[in-house]
Amino acid sequence: MTLAVASYHKIGAEPPPGNWESWYYVSELVFERQLEEFASAGWTVVGVDTLRAAVDAPESVPSKALLLTFDDGYRSFGSTALPVLQRFDYPAVLFVPTDHIGGSNVWDRDEEPEEAICDWGDLRYLHESGIAIQSHAASHRAFSQLSSDEWREELYGSRCRLEDQLCSPVDIIAYPYGDDAAMPEDLRVALANAGYRVGCLYGGGPNSVPLVDQYRVSRLALGPDSDISMMLAQSG
Ligand SMILES: [Zn+2]
Numbered sequence: 001m002t003l004a005v006a007s008y009h010k011i012g013a014e015p016p017p018g019n020w021e022s023w024y025y026v027s028e029l030v031f032e033r034q035l036e037e038f039a040s041a042g043w044t045v046v047g048v049d050t051l052r053a054a055v056d057a058p059e060s061v062p063s064k065a066l067l068l069t070f071d072d073g074y075r076s077f078g079s080t081a082l083p084v085l086q087r088f089d090y091p092a093v094l095f096v097p098t099d100h101i102g103g104s105n106v107w108d109r110d111e112e113p114e115e116a117i118c119d120w121g122d123l124r125y126l127h128e129s130g131i132a133i134q135s136h137a138a139s140h141r142a143f144s145q146l147s148s149d150e151w152r153e154e155l156y157g158s159r160c161r162l163e164d165q166l167c168s169p170v171d172i173i174a175y176p177y178g179d180d181a182a183m184p185e186d187l188r189v190a191l192a193n194a195g196y197r198v199g200c201l202y203g204g205g206p207n208s209v210p211l212v213d214q215y216r217v218s219r220l221a222l223g224p225d226s227d228i229s230m231m232l233a234q235s236g
Contacts, residue, residue, distance in 0.1 A: 082129060
């Protein structure tokens with residue numbers, strides 16, 4: 001069994017006027033074509049429960065399962081990606097850095113156009129629309145730059161805020177920048193103690209199921225020019 005986790009950032013919305021081109025924007029048309037390419041290659045889009053099942057009940061995971069994930073919680077997701085996902089009837093996961101809810105991607109300043117991040121009302125609407133809202137830590141700082149106390153704050157803080165507001169379990173994290181600090185044992189312990197069951201990297205190919213390491217799940221880093229068939233041929 002194989003579980004591919006697709007990782008997108010911004011669908012559709014053009015960068016604001018005066019801003020530069022960014023690889024992290026995928027137009028709606030290209031996004032739809034990529035979804036069609038996955039489907040015609042025989043991948044079945046699954047929801048977040050299948051990622052959990054890859055840990056607890058790997059035999060229940062379809063042979064070519066595909067989970068769609070979106071990082072940073074951009075407000076444009078609701079107007080661009082969501083209608084496409086609804087047309088395909090596909091579930092998805094949105095990873096949100098909780099300190100920036102209702103703000104913007106200030107951590108990307110000078111590197112990416114400024115974009116609004118969902119506020120709590122937006123997240124509630126997406127949650128009610130069937131999008132799983134999960135953790136992208138709190139501050140969006142790279143874990144390799146943080147102390148173990150700071151890891152704990154990021155892990156607990158983001159989980160508690162999302163669970164309090166959305167009344168839904170949060171047990172999956174996408175590490176900011178895909179940086180897992182090379183997964184030292186104390187981060188592994190902090191993840192388990194904070195209730196996380198899966199940690200997602202950024203980059204790599206599909207994961208074999210049962211997962212080799214539930215805290216180091218590879219994700220296909222997708223942009224407008226991605227060669228999906230080549231990425232799917234890689235191993236985790
Ligand atoms: Zn991010």
